[in-house]
Amino acid sequence: xxxxxxxxxxxxxxxxxxxxxxxxxxxxxxxxxxxxxxxxxxxxxxxxxxxxxxxxxxxxxxxxxxxxxxxxxxxxxxxxxxxxxxxxxxxxxxxxxxxxxxxxxxxxxxxxxxxxxxxxxxxxxxxxxxxxxxxxxxxxxxxxxxxxxxxxxxxxxxxxxxxxxxxxxxxxxxxxxxxxxxxxxxxxxxxxxxxxxxxxxxxxxxxxxxxxxxxxxxxxxxxxxxxxxxxxxxxxxxxxxxxxxxxxxxxxxxxxxxxxxxxxxxxxxxxxxxxxxxxxxxxxxxxxxxxxxxxxxxxxxxxxxxxxxxxxxxxxxxxxxxxxxxxxxxxxxxxxxxxxxxxxxxxxxxxxxxxxxxxxxxxxxxxxxxxxxxxxxxxxxxxxxxxxxxxxxxxxxxxxxxxxxxxxxxxxxxxxxxxxxxxxxxxxxxxxxxxxxxxxxxxxxxxxxxxxxxxxxxxxxxxxxxxxxxxxxxxxxxxxxxxxxx
Amino acid sequence: xxxxxxxxxxxxxxxxxxxxxxxxxxxxxxxxxxxxxxxxxxxxxxxxxxxxxxxxxxxxxxxxxxxxxxxxxxxxxxxxxxxxxxxxxxxxxxxxxxxxxxxxxxxxxxxxxxxxxxxxxxxxxxxxxxxxxxxxxxxxxxxxxxxxxxxxxxxxxxxxxxxxxxxxxxxxxxxxxxxxxxxxxxxxxxxxxxxxxxxxxxxxxxxxxxxxxxxxxxxxxxxxxxxxxxxxxxxxxxxxxxxxxxxxxxxxxxxxxxxxxxxxxxxxxxxxxxxxxxx
Ligand SMILES: Cc1cc2nc3c(=O)[nH]c(=O)nc-3n(C[C@H](O)[C@H](O)[C@H](O)COP(=O)(O)OP(=O)(O)OC[C@H]3O[C@@H](n4cnc5c(N)ncnc54)[C@H](O)[C@@H]3O)c2cc1C
Ligand SMILES: Cc1cc2nc3c(=O)[nH]c(=O)nc-3n(C[C@H](O)[C@H](O)[C@H](O)COP(=O)(O)OP(=O)(O)OC[C@H]3O[C@@H](n4cnc5c(N)ncnc54)[C@H](O)[C@@H]3O)c2cc1C
Ligand code: SF4
Ligand code: SF4
Ligand code: FES
Numbered sequence: 213x214x215x216x217x218x219x220x221x222x223x224x225x226x227x228x229x230x231x232x233x234x235x236x237x238x239x240x241x242x243x244x245x246x247x248x249x250x251x252x253x254x255x256x257x258x259x260x261x262x263x264x265x266x267x268x269x270x271x272x273x274x275x276x277x278x279x280x281x282x283x284x285x286x287x288x289x290x291x292x293x294x295x296x297x298x299x300x301x302x303x304x305x306x307x308x309x310x311x312x313x314x315x316x317x318x319x320x321x322x323x324x325x326x327x328x329x330x331x332x333x334x335x336x337x338x339x340x341x342x343x344x345x346x347x348x349x350x351x352x353x354x355x356x357x358x359x360x361x362x363x364x365x366x367x368x369x370x371x372x373x374x375x376x377x378x379x380x381x382x383x384x385x386x387x388x389x390x391x392x393x394x395x396x397x398x399x400x401x402x403x404x405x406x407x408x409x410x411x412x413x414x415x416x417x418x419x420x421x422x423x424x425x426x427x428x429x430x431x432x433x434x435x436x437x438x439x440x441x442x443x444x445x446x447x448x449x450x451x452x453x454x455x456x457x458x459x460x461x462x463x464x465x466x467x468x469x470x471x472x473x474x475x476x477x478x479x480x481x482x483x484x485x486x487x488x489x490x491x492x493x494x495x496x497x498x499x500x501x502x503x504x505x506x507x508x509x510x511x512x513x514x515x516x517x518x519x520x521x522x523x524x525x526x527x528x529x530x531x532x533x534x535x536x537x538x539x540x541x542x543x544x545x546x547x548x549x550x551x552x553x554x555x556x557x558x559x560x561x562x563x564x565x566x567x568x569x570x571x572x573x574x575x576x577x578x579x580x581x582x583x584x585x586x587x588x589x590x591x592x593x594x595x596x597x598x599x600x601x602x603x604x605x606x607x608x609x610x611x612x613x614x615x616x617x618x619x620x621x622x623x624x625x626x627x628x629x630x631x632x633x634x635x636x637x638x639x640x641x642x643x644x645x646x647x648x649x650x651x652x653x654x655x656x657x658x659x660x661x662x663x664x665x666x667x668x669x670x671x672x673x674x675x676x677x678x679x680x681x682x683x684x685x686x687x688x689x690x691x692x693x694x695x696x697x698x
Numbered sequence: 699x700x701x702x703x704x705x706x707x708x709x710x711x712x713x714x715x716x717x718x719x720x721x722x723x724x725x726x727x728x729x730x731x732x733x734x735x736x737x738x739x740x741x742x743x744x745x746x747x748x749x750x751x752x753x754x755x756x757x758x759x760x761x762x763x764x765x766x767x768x769x770x771x772x773x774x775x776x777x778x779x780x781x782x783x784x785x786x787x788x789x790x791x792x793x794x795x796x797x798x799x800x801x802x803x804x805x806x807x808x809x810x811x812x813x814x815x816x817x818x819x820x821x822x823x824x825x826x827x828x829x830x831x832x833x834x835x836x837x838x839x840x841x842x843x844x845x846x847x848x849x850x851x852x853x854x855x856x857x858x859x860x861x862x863x864x865x866x867x868x869x870x871x872x873x874x875x876x877x878x879x880x881x882x883x884x885x886x887x888x889x890x891x892x893x894x895x896x897x898x899x900x901x902x903x904x905x906x907x908x909x910x911x912x913x914x915x916x917x918x919x920x921x922x923x924x925x926x927x928x929x930x931x932x933x934x935x936x937x938x939x940x941x942x943x944x945x946x947x948x949x950x951x952x953x954x955x956x957x958x959x960x961x962x963x964x965x966x967x968x969x970x971x972x973x974x975x976x977x
Contacts, residue, residue, distance in 0.1 A: 394921055396739060396746075396786040433788045435921055439729055459923040463935070470928055470935060470954055472961045479924035487745065487918070493972045496745035496770055497918075498965030572957030621922065621940075 224331040227256045229338055234552040238522045241408045241490055244549060245313075245338075250294075253342040257289040260334045263326050272336060275324040277668030278311075278377075280304045282321055282336055289339060298343045305340075306380035306423060307373060307667065309348060309415045310402060312341025315664045316543050348418050358427065359386040364681045367392065367449035369436045369622060372400020373663045374455035374654025376420065377670030378677070379428040385678050389427070390449070392434040397486065400457050402663070404486040405478070405513070407520050413485070437625035442650060451649050451677050454629075454637060455670065458616040458655035464508065468566030469612075473502070473574040477513045477613035484520055502608025504528040506577055508563060509613035510535070515546040517611040518555045529555050530605065534562040534582050534595040560584070562595065564602065566610065577605045616660045626650075630693045634659060638693045643673030646693035651677055704784040707760055712842045715767040716810060717776040718752065724759030726789045732821035733795030733912065733944055736761060737920040739786040740774045747771050748917045748939070750814040751790065752843075761789070764813035764842070770969040791920045792943050796910075799826040801884035804876065805851070806869050806898055808834045808890030812843045814912065815889050816850075822887070823850045830881075831855070832872045834890075838863035870897050883907050888947065892956055899947030909947035913938050916959055930954050 230246040231237075237244055248256070262283050263271045272282045281300055288297035301308050317323070317337035325333030364387045368375045371393030379389045397403045399416040424430060436442065436456075445452050461476035463469055480499070483489040487497035505521035507514045510533035521529040531550070533540060536559050540547055551557075560582045567576040581601035584593035618635040630638040630646035636659055637652040639645055645652050653669030655661055708720040726736065735750045753762035765772045778784075795818050803822050807815035812833055823829050831851040835841040836859045848854045855872045856864030865872055869890075876883065886909040888898040895911040902909045915927040915938040927938035930951035936942065 394788070395919070433786050435788060435791070438790055439725055461923070461925050463925070470930060470958070472958060476925045479918055479926045482918055482924055492965065493969050495743045496969060498962040498969065500962065500965060572954070619923070
């Protein structure tokens, strides 16, 4: 009843998030949303009805893969207790400033918000972001508690969201954790993939530092499988977690794909984000885009590529996607931002081949119009070529952003680790692999997904690992991993 | 004295524009094999560049690289001294040289290729092969690793473009002569400038002599995640960093490699100009 009464006073829309003007921001790499102030954040928190969980309806909290007690932290915020709110988030969340920015909350926590049924949901993502930023800036990133040592040693392979979550959680429980990361910076896709204007790298660094301060050691420049293998690690560590992600680019395999100017989204984004090519020549790594950039694909990665291209000085940035607007897999917010910034959408169109000039540089794509037919296995309507509708797009750069496959190095060098025909590592519901003592999670076991799902996997695996280390070293029979394996 | 990770323990010039650095990296030295490379970054602003290990020693805990100073990064390397530290060093990367007892192996190297060739020749020798080495350079002052290579070869031929030492002419002349003399050759291993490797592959093709080349496509990560290093082998796309760097020379699309390696010429020139202006 009390809820009913409150509902009549509901503020229908989220309090606005100030953003950089699109005209301005396409010329810089600064973050697009500027962030809310304390007053606005508290007003936003006050839109929350403090729903009680019940078995027959789902609320915000049921949509969060890392199980943050959302009503509880919002309550603290309503009362102006920022520290209290933050400590509730920290109980479950190792990367709050990251998730508050890149989580697809519209499908998760906010997607289940009761207010969202008739009005805009509570802006849970931006509240999480506000609190994490406040903690980092005002609190010198919170207190770090140390924990009595269990004497157990944990190796984590891959310093992305999945690996960092496992590391943070197990360090909190007193295990000695070492992360092995192939690149010179930790964070996985957060540092090499997602651009600065969506997720500033200083923030990732601060989150990683926080995890380090909780006692985790990170060895960068360490490629597991080339240096030590998983089997080598098992000699020194009690358990190993594999979180090596989906770092392998997919290609269109069309004629001319090796022309100059055609690159994978990974190459483009790694040059720009990890190597900071956007600051060339102050930074040494070069990048070139030319007048027109065409990005193939319609997911978050494609949006990131197309928006980055504009910031590097492209006059025209075009997304070529074979289905229609409704099927774009990218987050709506990213599509909206891309439109605002002037990215052009060439929808219902697919590339046929790449055409080069005499020096081996791409100059055109030949493409064809598509229409949507019957739904396919994925439930989305299948794109069908419209014969004779071929057309040409002039371009100097083509970015191939049609997906990533699992990174094969660890499975290749660990013979008894079962994989599926897609190359993902087979795990049971609690993160165990077919090899005793080895756990896995994140994109390497699910295929390319999201930051928060990778973290959810990490949480789940960390729980199982703790149990395995402390009291139950049993392991499922090999048959348990046959399903899906090849 | 305690040596830190990636600290340079020895720096020297092999020729006026080739720098050799011995770097403390015990974890890499322990695993390194002939034919593999490292990716290094000089400083935080630096580019990640691939360099073949010209030597490695598990006992000393060091790896050695030799770099031809052609652009900004390699010139920066040339300014480093013992005691300096690299920002990042990753390895060992790539597949190692396929070793077996082939019989007679002719190893051909040109220019900076001589440094890269040395550990491979040594390993092929240890694998029980008879080694004939052909080493070439523009002139005698630019010849490197001649003594080291000679020490692990059964026979060695020296060539210089200007005739200042050994045969006056190209390494290909010597190989052609060996073939014409009906010498038994089971494998040719060639490493050097792209044009040299291409000439070698074209030379041996009609005689069906298996020829291995070590390719140098532009790399970013060196671990298989970007595809910057893709090369065309027998019509198929391969990644130089994980499927290579060594490939069957008869199957390599050298035109594509040459074109792809020119992708960033304009930016490389800018980079070098700014660097030299700043100095
Ligand atoms: C451009 C881009 C934009 C995205 N945008 C979003 C978004 O807005 N929201 C969202 O939720 N998700 C987004 N995603 C997806 C999300 O980033 C991933 O699902 C998530 O990062 C997966 O985490 P992970 O820990 O499994 O793997 P990764 O983040 O891929 O991390 C794996 C780590 O393992 C390391 N590694 C790999 N092999 C080895 C080895 N052999 N030895 C040592 N280390 C190794 C890698 O270097 C890497 O650091 C995006 C992805 C991309 C590429
Ligand atoms: C597997 C491998 C092993 C190599 N081993 C050696 C070695 O032992 N000694 C040596 O002197 N050189 C070696 N090279 C070449 C070396 O990497 C380049 O000379 C170096 O990157 C040039 O950098 P720069 O900034 O000095 O020159 P730049 O002015 O940037 O470039 C000069 C030329 O070098 C090439 N190049 C530029 N950037 C890269 C890059 N990121 N990766 C690869 N090539 C690039 C291009 O063809 C370019 O035109 C190797 C290359 C590969 C792929
Ligand atoms: S982590 Fe993601 S899903 Fe969970 S509360 Fe935060 S924004 Fe929502
Ligand atoms: S469902 Fe919405 S209104 Fe209810 S507690 Fe969660 S955030 Fe608040
Ligand atoms: S250098 Fe990136 S895949 Fe080879």
